[in-house]
Amino acid sequence: MPSLSPSDKRAAARSWRWWDVLALIVIILAIWLPRGLALNRFVTPDEPLWLYRSANFYFALGQRDFASTFQKEHPGVTIMWAGTLGFLIRFPEYRGSGLGQIEMDQFHYHMNNLAKVPPIELLTASRMFMVLGHTLVLALAYLYARRLIGPFPAFIAFLLIAFDPFHLALTRLLHLDGLLSNLMLLSLLAFLNFLLERRPLDLLVSAAAAGFSVLTKSPGVFIAPVIGLMALLDFWQTRSHNKEAPLAKQLWRSAWPLIAWVAVGAGVMFVFWPAMWADPIEPLLTVFKKAGKYAESGHYSAVFFNGQIAESGDLGSAFFYFYPLTYLWRSTPVELIGLVAALFGFFTWREPFNRRSLRFTSIALFLLTVIFTIGMTIGSKKFDRYLLPVYAPLDLLAAMGWVSLAVWLKEKNLRSFLKYSPYLLLVIAIGAQMAGSLRTFPYYLSYYNPLMGGSRKAPEVMQIGWGEGLDQAARYLNQKPDAAKMGVVSWYHLGPFSYFFNGEPHHMSYLPEVSPDDWEKFLANNYAVVYVHQWQRGISGQVLEYLSQRTPEKTIWINGIEYVRIYALH
Numbered sequence: 319m320p321s322l323s324p325s326d327k328r329a330a331a332r333s334w335r336w337w338d339v340l341a342l343i344v345i346i347l348a349i350w351l352p353r354g355l356a357l358n359r360f361v362t363p364d365e366p367l368w369l370y371r372s373a374n375f376y377f378a379l380g381q382r383d384f385a386s387t388f389q390k391e392h393p394g395v396t397i398m399w400a401g402t403l404g405f406l407i408r409f410p411e412y413r414g415s416g417l418g419q420i421e422m423d424q425f426h427y428h429m430n431n432l433a434k435v436p437p438i439e440l441l442t443a444s445r446m447f448m449v450l451g452h453t454l455v456l457a458l459a460y461l462y463a464r465r466l467i468g469p470f471p472a473f474i475a476f477l478l479i480a481f482d483p484f485h486l487a488l489t490r491l492l493h494l495d496g497l498l499s500n501l502m503l504l505s506l507l508a509f510l511n512f513l514l515e516r517r518p519l520d521l522l523v524s525a526a527a528a529g530f531s532v533l534t535k536s537p538g539v540f541i542a543p544v545i546g547l548m549a550l551l552d553f554w555q556t557r558s559h560n561k562e563a564p565l566a567k568q569l570w571r572s573a574w575p576l577i578a579w580v581a582v583g584a585g586v587m588f589v590f591w592p593a594m595w596a597d598p599i600e601p602l603l604t605v606f607k608k609a610g611k612y613a614e615s616g617h618y619s620a621v622f623f624n625g626q627i628a629e630s631g632d633l634g635s636a637f638f639y640f641y642p643l644t645y646l647w648r649s650t651p652v653e654l655i656g657l658v659a660a661l662f663g664f665f666t667w668r669e670p671f672n673r674r675s676l677r678f679t680s681i682a683l684f685l686l687t688v689i690f691t692i693g694m695t696i697g698s699k700k701f702d703r704y705l706l707p708v709y710a711p712l713d714l715l716a717a718m719g720w721v722s723l724a725v726w727l728k729e730k731n732l733r734s735f736l737k738y739s740p741y742l743l744l745v746i747a748i749g750a751q752m753a754g755s756l757r758t759f760p761y762y763l764s765y766y767n768p769l770m771g772g773s774r775k776a777p778e779v780m781q782i783g784w785g786e787g788l789d790q791a792a793r794y795l796n797q798k799p800d801a802a803k804m805g806v807v808s809w810y811h812l813g814p815f816s817y818f819f820n821g822e823p824h825h826m827s828y829l830p831e832v833s834p835d836d837w838e839k840f841l842a843n844n845y846a847v848v849y850v851h852q853w854q855r856g857i858s859g860q861v862l863e864y865l866s867q868r869t870p871e872k873t874i875w876i877n878g879i880e881y882v883r884i885y886a887l888h
Contacts, residue, residue: 338469341473342457342461344477345456345460345473345476345477346457348477348480348481349453349476350450350453352480352481352490352759353453353489354449354490355759355760356759356760357442357445358439358441358442359760359789360787360788360814361785361788361813361814361817362491362784365491365492365813366426366812366817367422368394368398368492368493369401369425369437369441369444369492370422370425371389371390371397372398372404372405372492373405373420373425374386374389374419374420375389375399375402376398376401376406376412376413377415377418379413379592380413381413384592386419387593388593388604391536391608391609392494393535393536393601393605396451396497396533396534397493397497399590400444400447400448400492401440401492403444404442405443407443408435409433409435411433412433415428423812426812436817438817441817445491445492448490448492448493448497449489449490452489452496452497452500455497455500455501455504455527456476456480456504458504458523459507462504462507462508463475463476463679465511466510466514466678467670467673467675467676467718468673470721471676474720474721474747474748475716475718477717477748478652478656478713478714478716478717479709479713479714481752481754481756482649482653482713482751482755483648483650483755483762484702484703484706484709485499485709485710485713487763488763490760494535495535495707496706497530497534498535498537498538498707499709501527501528501534501538502527502540502690502707503707503710503711504524505523505524505525505527505545506524506541506682506711507679508523509524509579512524512575513678521578524545525578525581525582525586526582528579528583529584529586529587529590530590536606537609537693540689540690540707544682544685544686545576547685548678548685549575549576553568553571553572556568556571619828619855620857621633622851623779623780623781624643624779627856633700637700638695641700641704641705642691644702644705644780645705645709645712646767646770647702647770647779648765648766648767649712650751650767651754651768652720652747652754653712654767655719656715656719657712657716657719659719659720659723660680660715662719663719663722664677668725668726669725670721670722670725676718679714680715680718683711683712684711686707686708687712690705690707691705691708702780720744721744724741724743724744725740727740727743728740758876758877761786761787761876763783763786764786764876764877764879772878773877773878777850777854781854782851782854782879782881783849783851785810786881787849787876787881788808788809788818788881789814789817789818790874790876791872791874791884792815792817792818792819794872794874795819795847802820802821804821804844805843806819806824806843806844806845806846807823807826807840807843807845808823808826808846808849809826809848809852810849811823811825812825815847823847824839826847826848826858827840827861828858830858830860837860841887843887844886844887844888845885846865847882848861848865848882848885849881849882850879850881850882868886870884
């Protein structure tokens, strides 16, 4: 990167004062509190899968069966480490249970009926470590952003990230996408700091974060082309400002950090994934082979998107605009306004976009957004949460846009109380971001952008629900006499419903038509718990047609959206 202006140097090297320490404490609390509270309130469908995989991972470590720490091709290694810590806190004896490598049904039967340790307690403990991990990673990312774009813009940016409702929702779960998002952000910001100041520690942090990204989920590899392009841009800018230096020397100056970055990232993957101790090559080959198959195969059942039911996950023409449209629905007015302001500020070189390090950072954030979006679009299987790694980078850009608007107001030299309007503008922006997300606590996934129609219009466009509401349905049925003995059939029965229901729920069929025996078993239940996915996606058609002739005994609404219908069958 070319030499910085004096103001850039002062911003990058600014010494810490008491208010800088206070700002860091505020950021840490803003990240942790909305994520760390009420971790036992509801469960998503994927988390029971990662809980039992964590059990297998933990058991394999205890038996030194390192090859069995390969549980899934995602590969989700960092998630299983968090789950392992949850077991160590809540049920360390599991490693001596003698169960071996088991399936999810067996795991839950053992925990509920033999170990007498409710899975929700293990999940809550594991989620706690996930939240602590997110807080650490984002706090480090804040420190790097502070050096790149300045303390004040970084403070505004990480408050936007802390209260981004979609990011907030997915970074309090035992799940992949949230951690992938934060690790990729940290890797990029640390590498940009290395280009700025050439500190080896920054390069090590960037490479380690990239390694952990891939250990979390295979799309973490998309950080590599972004890092490569920024190194190339740095080389081009350095060369254009110093053409007299030997070309070979400049090439090596740019090449060796990339070589070291790859080596350190690979080393981190080897150290923290014991499956690679048994075979350093095969686990990675399996991960990327399966990733290719996932990209080609798409969804195994119908999906609902933009008012249409796509059979076998075939989104048709919506294939290309799926992620841009879901971003508009999952983002906030504060973010979209900030992005428009950032676009204007960048191309007009307005403060703070007239700073070289900030422009360089903006380009990097934009590249990460574009490359990751393209990578996800190419894959046939699509969920809105898969795009999460672009949300925090776009929040950073949006925050710089809001700072640019505040500077523009300040330049107006307003009189009287209006001179405080630049600060009031930023307070309103942060307050609106906080209010929009916190009012949905703890069901942050129920937030939809009011500029697009909010929760009133979202069910007409977006596939709604990821388990939220089924916890309330279980609590409602638990109030019935002899609830533990009742026959209840439910969608997402294992986890989102069973972790809260006192009895043993039965699974509701995916099939449009069920066999006579299965139909008889269905009718033998006392209650049927129907989820929003079913009527949105036309799943379990025979069941829905039968229940359409009945009035639900209870409906569960969250943030203005109907999630669950409870029908009495007798």
